[in-house]
């Protein structure tokens with residue numbers, strides 16, 4: 001078995017991230033870092049900025065501290081929690097990496113694995129769902145292809161189901177607060193039962209009234225109610241997505257066979 005990476009969901013909100021470079025790759029890094037609500041320092045001469053980097057700079061003037069110059073010195077690393085470089089000069093990248101490591105600041109140098117404390121991966125995002133595909137540095141392009149395969153198999157309802165379960169959990173915590181206590185154990189058991197009993201499609205249909213019913217009629221009595229008890233239409237008898245193409249395929253196949261038989265008889 002290969003040595004693996006530790007995959008985590010890094011909470012960057014309010015942390016300061018330094019991005020060195022403003023080209024195509026840096027623009028992707030910048031977009032992801034802004035989505036994580038980090039504070040960004042971007043160092044890159046204006047004339048080399050990619051149009052996407054420029055657009056993000058213009059849209060987020062309060063969240064990006066922009067320096068229109070090359071990376072200069074150790075002062076650029078003061079107060080920084082994470083360093084990302086995406087420049088086309090390996091020697092400068094190596095020296096920035098060394099400076100960051102001396103200060104124990106995690107660093108990623110795009111495309112140079114030995115200079116990375118962590119790798120980026122191919123990402124799927126659907127609302128609060130994030131999936132990271134990493135090939136452990138072996139093949140970024142395959143990571144991108146695998147991402148598309150996973151994406152095409154994700155149910156439509158997944159983002160909504162996650163959002164609704166998040167709302168249910170928040171309401172449950174208001175009703176039964178406390179951490180690490182017996183009520184905490186009961187809460188967790190009940191949430192596990194809800195997620196096991198209700199399908200993703202059903203959870204995606206849950207509304208505020210349904211949540212109230214689940215809590216009043218279910219949680220309070222130590223049980224999980226059904227979708228009909230919660231007053232939401234059941235999705236159980238929905239035809240699977242592949243039904244229509246399968247039926248169409250079967251019918252056209254039968255038609256072609258019939259025509260072939262008729263033609264042969266003539």
Ligand SMILES: C[C@@]1(CC(=O)O)C2=NC(=C\c3[nH]c(c(CCC(=O)O)c3CC(=O)O)Cc3[nH]c(c(CC(=O)O)c3CCC(=O)O)/C=C3\N/C(=C\2)[C@@H](CCC(=O)O)[C@]3(C)CC(=O)O)/[C@H]1CCC(=O)O
Pocket residue numbers: 028108109110111112113116118119120121122123133134135136137138139140141142143144147
């Ligand atoms: C996933 C993605 C995320 C992102 O960067 O955001 C990402 N690379 C992407 C694209 C991509 N990169 C390259 C190609 C050309 C095809 C090819 O070479 O295969 C393509 C495809 C394309 O361009 O279409 C070239 C390349 N990349 C690295 C090396 C060096 C080496 O392997 O030694 C070389 C060779 C340089 C050379 O030959 O000179 C290294 C890394 N690239 C990583 C991430 C990390 C490992 C990810 C993993 O574990 O899977 C790692 C280790 C470090 C890092 O940069 O974090 C993003 C796709 C996002 C998406 O679209 O879904």
Ligand SMILES: NC(=O)c1ccc[n+]([C@@H]2O[C@H](COP(=O)([O-])OP(=O)(O)OC[C@H]3O[C@@H](n4cnc5c(N)ncnc54)[C@H](O)[C@@H]3O)[C@@H](O)[C@H]2O)c1
Pocket residue numbers: 020021022023024025026043044045047048049050069070071086087088089092110111
């Ligand atoms: N991991 C990946 O997904 C991936 C994919 C393609 C390329 N890359 C690598 O990422 C690097 C950047 O690629 P790109 O296409 O964005 O390059 P690019 O040439 O478009 O952009 C480089 C940027 O860095 C800036 N720059 C150069 N020296 C600088 C310095 N000393 N200080 C601050 N800014 C400086 C330039 O002005 C420019 O904005 C390359 O080394 C490339 O090999 C990585």
